[in-house]
Amino acid sequence: MNIVKVSNITKTISKSVILNDISIDIEEAEIVGFIGPSGSGKSTLIKSIIGMEKTDCGSIMLFNKNIPNLDVLQDIGYMAQADALYEDLTGEENLKFFATLFSIKKSKLKDRINYTSNLVNINEHLSKKVSNYSGGMKRRLSLAIALIQDPKLLILDEPTVGIDPKLRFKIWDEYIILKNQGKSIIITTHVMDEASKCDKLALIREGKIIAKGSPDDIKKQFNANTIEEVFLRIGDDL
Ligand SMILES: Nc1ncnc2c1ncn2[C@@H]1O[C@H](COP(=O)(O)OP(=O)(O)OP(=O)(O)O)[C@@H](O)[C@H]1O
Ligand SMILES: [Mg+2]
Numbered sequence: 001m002n003i004v005k006v007s008n009i010t011k012t013i014s015k016s017v018i019l020n021d022i023s024i025d026i027e028e029a030e031i032v033g034f035i036g037p038s039g040s041g042k043s044t045l046i047k048s049i050i051g052m053e054k055t056d057c058g059s060i061m062l063f064n065k066n067i068p069n070l071d072v073l074q075d076i077g078y079m080a081q082a083d084a085l086y087e088d089l090t091g092e093e094n095l096k097f098f099a100t101l102f103s104i105k106k107s108k109l110k111d112r113i114n115y116t117s118n119l120v121n122i123n124e125h126l127s128k129k130v131s132n133y134s135g136g137m138k139r140r141l142s143l144a145i146a147l148i149q150d151p152k153l154l155i156l157d158e159p160t161v162g163i164d165p166k167l168r169f170k171i172w173d174e175y176i177i178l179k180n181q182g183k184s185i186i187i188t189t190h191v192m193d194e195a196s197k198c199d200k201l202a203l204i205r206e207g208k209i210i211a212k213g214s215p216d217d218i219k220k221q222f223n224a225n226t227i228e229e230v231f232l233r234i235g236d237d238l
């Protein structure tokens with residue numbers, strides 16, 4: 001079963017084509033990276049996948065169900081590109097609030113808060129108000145929130161902006177653990193070492209997927225030694 005099945009979606013906003021005939025499948029236990037220049041449509045594609053943006057045509061299925069579907073939301077952890085946090089609440093209160101949106105057993109909640117906040121090194125700041133957090137701390141809290149209900153599918157829109165390399169490596173180790181548990185992850189990033197760690201990449205330019213495959217496949221397709229080189233070439237005429 002495909003965890004995500006996107007078939008031929010197109011989206012136009014006031015006559016400009018934002019997504020152009022996009023198809024992509026994401027399987028169980030797979031980390032898929034959406035890579036492309038700023039404004040190429042990565043966030044719009046992600047928002048379409050979770051049902052936040054309407055598409056003009058095509059179909060999107062999550063866990064074999066058409067979206068939007070409230071039942072599947074329980075299984076999705078989403079981290080938006082812009083943090084959506086309650087600034088007047090503490091980190092812990094934010095985690096608890098978002099946890100109430102999901103069916104998490106009371107006995108498990110404390111464990112989930114400990115696990116997610118430890119993972120992103122925010123545990124010592126949980127009692128501070130979010131208004132006192134730095135940009136990177138807010139990003140980390142958003143990532144903890146995306147993981148709070150132990151979702152089967154994680155959709156992360158630039159999760160590591162403002163996160164230092166050491167923590168980024170620690171978080172990647174955890175992605176691999178989650179993947180080995182059978183979970184699927186969609187991630188957008190401008191950091192090329194992250195792109196190289198994905199199982200599959202979709203290169204997006206001007207609303208179109210111009211190439212997909214493993215990082216090695218993609219490098220071969222572009223006759224490049226690194227993903228960074230591939231990325232630099234996306235900007236050039238193909
Ligand atoms: N609500 C909207 N109204 C008009 N244009 C929009 C809207 N949302 C997105 N766009 C346009 O759609 C295109 C894709 O935007 P999107 O945010 O998906 O890009 P992105 O690949 O996520 O970029 P970045 O790497 O900067 O996050 C851009 O040209 C943007 O201006
Ligand atoms: Mg974006």
